[in-house]
Amino acid sequence: MPNAVLTEEEKARIRYHLGYPQTDPVASIQLGVPRASQPAFLMEGQMNRIPDTVVALVRRVVANCDATDQRILECQERMAAESVGEIKMNGTEPDMLRKEYRYWVQRLADILGAPVNPFAAAFTAGASPLNVPVIH
Secondary structure (H helix, E strand, O other), X not given: OXXXXXXXXXXXXXXXXXXXXXXXXHHOEEOOEEOOOHHHHHHHHHHOXXXXXXXXXXXXXXXXXXXXXXXXXXHHHHOOOOEEOOEEOOXXXXXXXXXXXXXXXXXXXXXXXXXXXXXXXXXXXXXXXXXXXXXX
């Protein structure tokens, strides 16, 4: 079964959603050796092993991550008001969207078989942190 080829932009979006750095890997060298963490190394490898039959699903889940991330950004504009006329704003909307975002990010991680970056601060702020189970 041949593997799909993701564009560099698609890979960058996957790294972003899974909480991995977007910096040039050359800048991440320690003592002359690339210092990619084990989770990052696994994630990079998995992005190159997506079967053609699954790439549409990966792209759809990444699009859901993108859309939910955008809705979180748009929600910030509404947070200044508690109500507008008779319409009362949902004060839990940001947390609800973050929870939904975590769901889609975990789906992406599950499809790829790669972990969410366990050191990403984005998944420890706000609502409950994203747990990465250890498989023995």
